[in-house]
Amino acid sequence: MQFKTWIAAAAISSIGFAAFAHSGASGVVKKRMDAMGEMGKAMKTLTPMMQGQTDYEPDVVRSAAETILGHAGAEMTSQFPEGSNGKPSEALDVIWKDWMTFEALADALQVRAEGLKLAADNGLAQPGAGLGVEGTMSGQAMMGSGHAMMGGSQGMMGGSQGMMGVSTGQMMSAEMLAEMPANAAFMAVTQVCSACHQKFRAEED
Amino acid sequence: MPRIGRIFIFLGCIGAVGILGLKAWPIGSAPRPGALEEIEGSVDRGAYLARASGCIACHSNFDEGRAPLSGGAPLETDFGVFYPPNLTTDPEHGLGNWTVSDFARAVRQGVSPEGDPYYPTFTYPFYSEFTDRDIADLWAAFLTVPPISEPAPEHETTFPFDQRWGLKLWRAVFLSEPDTGSDPARSDDWNRGRWLVRGAAHCGACHTDRNLAGARVAKREFAGNENLPGGKSAPSIRPAELLDSGWDVSNLAYSLRTGITPEGDVFGGSMAEVVNFGTAFLSDADLTAIATYIMDSDLSGD
Numbered sequence: 001m002q003f004k005t006w007i008a009a010a011a012i013s014s015i016g017f018a019a020f021a022h023s024g025a026s027g028v029v030k031k032r033m034d035a036m037g038e039m040g041k042a043m044k045t046l047t048p049m050m051q052g053q054t055d056y057e058p059d060v061v062r063s064a065a066e067t068i069l070g071h072a073g074a075e076m077t078s079q080f081p082e083g084s085n086g087k088p089s090e091a092l093d094v095i096w097k098d099w100m101t102f103e104a105l106a107d108a109l110q111v112r113a114e115g116l117k118l119a120a121d122n123g124l125a126q127p128g129a130g131l132g133v134e135g136t137m138s139g140q141a142m143m144g145s146g147h148a149m150m151g152g153s154q155g156m157m158g159g160s161q162g163m164m165g166v167s168t169g170q171m172m173s174a175e176m177l178a179e180m181p182a183n184a185a186f187m188a189v190t191q192v193c194s195a196c197h198q199k200f201r202a203e204e205d
Numbered sequence: 206m207p208r209i210g211r212i213f214i215f216l217g218c219i220g221a222v223g224i225l226g227l228k229a230w231p232i233g234s235a236p237r238p239g240a241l242e243e244i245e246g247s248v249d250r251g252a253y254l255a256r257a258s259g260c261i262a263c264h265s266n267f268d269e270g271r272a273p274l275s276g277g278a279p280l281e282t283d284f285g286v287f288y289p290p291n292l293t294t295d296p297e298h299g300l301g302n303w304t305v306s307d308f309a310r311a312v313r314q315g316v317s318p319e320g321d322p323y324y325p326t327f328t329y330p331f332y333s334e335f336t337d338r339d340i341a342d343l344w345a346a347f348l349t350v351p352p353i354s355e356p357a358p359e360h361e362t363t364f365p366f367d368q369r370w371g372l373k374l375w376r377a378v379f380l381s382e383p384d385t386g387s388d389p390a391r392s393d394d395w396n397r398g399r400w401l402v403r404g405a406a407h408c409g410a411c412h413t414d415r416n417l418a419g420a421r422v423a424k425r426e427f428a429g430n431e432n433l434p435g436g437k438s439a440p441s442i443r444p445a446e447l448l449d450s451g452w453d454v455s456n457l458a459y460s461l462r463t464g465i466t467p468e469g470d471v472f473g474g475s476m477a478e479v480v481n482f483g484t485a486f487l488s489d490a491d492l493t494a495i496a497t498y499i500m501d502s503d504l505s506g507d
Contacts, residue, residue: 044469197473
């Protein structure tokens with residue numbers, strides 16, 4: 001009996017160790033990886049819905065937006081204390097060198113996730129057909145990054161504005177997003193994810 | 206004189222003559238006089254093509270707060286550190302003094318107005334089939350970029366890679382036309398996608414292994430690259446691997462707009478740059494075309 005208990009304990013602890021060794025993460029790093037994973041799951045649910053491939057459900061959109069909200073803003077930045085860099089974390093050191101930008105992106109995520117939540121009842125711009133060019137264009141124009149296609153002397157100058165719009169959290173409020181089709185608000189959220197990953201996450205090996 | 210010494214002198218002479226010859230060897234060719242000047246380029250179309258071609262992504266360094274196209278982030282390669290130059294209309298540090306023919310030769314042939322070959326970190330081999338119309342449109346768009354009077358840093362290369370004449374040999378051995386031509390048996394989407402993927406968008410520049418000389422390995426087309434500048438890597442974008450990872454035409458096109466992967470992750474690093482400064486600006490039709498071609502690409506060398 002005692003032997004069996006010992007075996008069971010060893011088995012359980014080795015499983016625990018295997019799980020630990022698998023990600024190699026613990027403490028705050030593990031916590032923020034789990035948070036990212038939860039947001040990823042929310043995005044995975046929303047992505048086909050926003051393309052009109054699965055049935056649009058406002059409640060699901062709201063709940064996914066709330067998941068993201070729960071991990072955004074100050075909650076996000078609190079998961080990145082100084083010194084929590086290095087393997088196995090994928091966070092780049094530049095986070096702590098350019099904390100203001102990181103903070104601004106975390107805040108922008110909060111604002112945009114709030115906007116997505118408010119826009120949930122608006123549905124898609126073109127139900128069942130994914131996001132058409134028109135929807136895309138207006139979405140980007142709202143974000144100040146659509147000039148490249150809209151021409152004039154602004155022709156080549158769109159990019160930095162788009163990025164600055166994201167990183168400073170300017171250009172877009174939750175109220176503005178609340179007026180947009182949900183798929184455009186969703187795209188605004190993805191822009192923040194992308195801008196943050198571009199600058200602050202290591203590329204996979 | 207011992208025989209071995211004579212051989213060395215002989216080889217040395219051949220080498221010296223060879224290098225002088227290489228230095229003098231003219232590369233590139235001039236376009237038909239007046240042909241480009243006759244075309245009135247469209248700024249909108251040119252800006253769109255510049256997005257698709259990665260000009261803005263590579264020649265801008267937004268992180269450092271530099272103005273768009275005034276010089277890009279350094280590329281750390283096995284051959285040295287390369288700084289994408291200033292492409293604004295500044296006459297001294299940019300291309301303000303260029304003619305449209307200079308521009309055409311630079312983009313399509315990788316040859317500077319002075320006749321020097323560019324390093325292949327500049328992805329000109331993918332642009333060599335650009336039409337005069339494409340060039341005129343791009344040029345019109347570049348002329349709208351305000352001048353920034355600030356040079357990009359000099360490339361940091363060591364011998365022998367600092368000898369630009371060596372690139373003429375590289376060109377002779379490795380330079381080939383991109384496979385951007387149309388296949389009448391395929392759909393319009395697929396053909397448009399082929400033109401973008403193998404041409405302008407130059408996906409293969411990162412998603413294909415390179416040999417020791419930095420040239421793409423045809424047999425490894427789109428199979429990924431573990432040794433990108435800065436120690437980065439790019440995964441395979443061959444159809445079989447993409448299908449295995451849950452990609453299809455629709456979610457691939459959507460990811461080029463938003464960065465979202467089928468797993469709900471969002472691209473980081475260089476691919477995020479490609480999306481945020483490039484493909485996010487393309488039309489739905491073009492993104493679908495790119496995805497259509499990538500999910501059903503014709504691989505060479507297999």
